[in-house]
Amino acid sequence: MLRRPPLIPWRSWLGALGLWAAFPGSARATETDQYFAIDKPPRDSLEVLNEKVNRDILGAVALVNRRASWDQYSCQDVAHRVYQRFRISGLHKIELWAENSPRIDRVPTQKDHRRFAAQSSIYRNSRLWDWGLSFGVKATFTVAGVHMGADKLSHFFQTGWKYHQRFRELMKQGVPEHEALERIVRYGVETESGTLGSVTTGVFSFGDLEANYQGFLFYRSLCRDEDPRLLKTPQGWRLTRPFDWRDYVSPQFDETLNNSAFVPLRWEEVRANLRRDYCPRLDSETFLEHYRSYARYPRKPDDFNTRYVQELLARGEVPRQQDFSIWAACGRSPPDLAQLAAETSGSSGAGPENATTEPSTPAPRYEAPRFDEAILRPLFELGGGGFRNDGSAWNALLRTRFLLRETVGPEDTWDAVRTPEYLLWASLDGHLALGSTPAGVTVPYADLRFTPVERRFELNNVATGEELAVGVVLLPLRLTRFLALDRSLGVDTSVAGVRVRLGKRFGERQRAGVFGAVALDSPGYKAALHPSDGYAFQGVHAATLALETGAELQLGTQLRLGLVLGGSASIGLGWDPGGSGFSAPADLEAHAEAQVDVTRFSRLFVRGQLEAVLEPGRSRLLSTPVLLGGVTFRY
Known part of the structure; x- marks a missing residue:
């Protein structure tokens, strides 16, 4: 009889990801307790x-x-x-x-692990928090x-x-x-x-x-x-x-x-x-x-x-x-x-004494894992709809997303737990509003993000629907144009970033699911041009933190309902000649998006978004609402 795969330890993952992000490239210290297995050998x-x-x-x-x-x-x-x-x-x-x-x-x-850690492990103690064992005590096999x-x-x-x-x-x-x-x-x-x-x-x-x-x-x-x-x-x-x-x-x-x-x-x-x-x-x-x-x-x-x-x-x-x-x-x-x-x-049970230390039969022939047919796999999304912000009329909206990724690891279905990963993940996504405002400006709003390289790791449990995805992004770039925010052009370039996504599907047929995602971009370059006084802010992009969560419900073979909530906060440090000199401006954003998939290739969406800019050097907070709606086509 097949046993249900154990649940993936979310707390261990979250702790591991936190320390992983803090100390990239280093190994992690964990401990095990083999005494517990002496009279119950796996x-x-x-x-x-x-x-x-x-x-x-x-x-x-x-x-x-x-x-x-x-x-x-x-x-x-x-x-x-x-x-x-x-x-x-x-x-x-x-x-x-x-x-x-x-x-x-x-x-x-997995079912008994929490009780083991609290009551049976040789490492159990009465400390409020044992930071040295943040990853817990691992099981024995x-x-x-x-x-x-x-x-x-x-x-x-x-x-x-x-x-x-x-x-x-x-x-x-x-x-x-x-x-x-x-x-x-x-x-x-x-x-x-x-x-x-x-x-x-x-x-x-x-x-x-x-x-x-x-x-x-x-x-x-x-x-x-x-x-x-x-x-x-x-x-x-x-x-x-x-x-x-x-x-x-x-x-x-x-x-x-x-x-x-x-x-x-x-x-x-x-x-x-x-x-x-x-x-x-x-x-x-x-x-x-x-x-x-x-x-x-x-x-x-x-x-x-x-x-x-x-x-x-x-x-x-x-x-x-x-x-x-x-x-x-x-x-x-x-x-x-x-x-x-x-x-x-005097023992005849299964234990270390019964292990064969030398192969008694010819070595088996192992097959390489299954690969996707194409090493390079593109995905293109294109959509249109309505757009409105303060001071502008309705405009045609162009929403685009392009991904190109190169597989360096197979989509291995040998076990319920899979570990695919990608070496290259290049993407261009964002929004462009086409049309004119009452003032006759032809491009009232733009927000484009370019992620040139992402090194990603994934772990999926296809039996339970749980997944973990981690990526390192090199030189992410964002271009913005906010007339309503008194910025004709903005540029953010980071040196590197981290992307993490945790997800799980529920139900016997896994028709419902939720996910949470976090992105952190490290220092880089930041600039913004102010048309009102002709001065430009230049400085260091200190960090950007973006959070997103969502849920989806699969109602049929093609019909899918989705809801996404998220936001981001970015801070910079630099010089603003038009203000009081040194300044630490912050860019804030929050969004909510409802989605409906009616076919494999199309998605209806409605997105509400609030953009805000805090400029201490100029003693002002600028904000503008954005409403997007339309359909995207995926190829």
């Missing part, structure tokens, strides 16, 4: 995660091969495309997917018999890539290989001591260090001189052998065995929870079998990270791991793993 997700990773690698390779210039790509260029399949614009796509895919069995379940959290996926694919890039730079500089390996592990130690660990969450994770290093080995395998995974052939780039988590995963990913270290306040809380929940259970057969199975787990062929971290421990350059173990919390001596490995297990 179903092994090895095959599902193997298929997911291989499909993403094949998708990246296929996208390279679709380009006319594919033969000009180096192996490292293709490897970078592979990396982008797992992370883009500061978001860990593979982690988001694993947290929401119905094919991944997780402990606790099983891969090749090893319990791990979704955060290990982001460390594997993101920090592992940083290891890889640093290693290549060190080798180019002539650093010996062994020293280069030591230096990238030291870099990982710095991240755990800093923004990815102790400074933010109060946790120094030795498991994260292992995931970092194993991710580095994966990226290194793509293009290494001997037996590379990526091979250039006359027909294009191809993957010579599939990815298999069993080549990289080990019990060192599990923080019940490879335990973390903590800052004093965090350790005080974690130690109290360990003593209360787990010390009485240490001698139970469930716990003994858990550690016994890990003791018998074969070591990795390359355990350099484990050995070097032990050297750093002996030199006192990393926290004393043994001081923060469950055995230290319970005042017990840790078990002898060699002795445990020699014991005969």
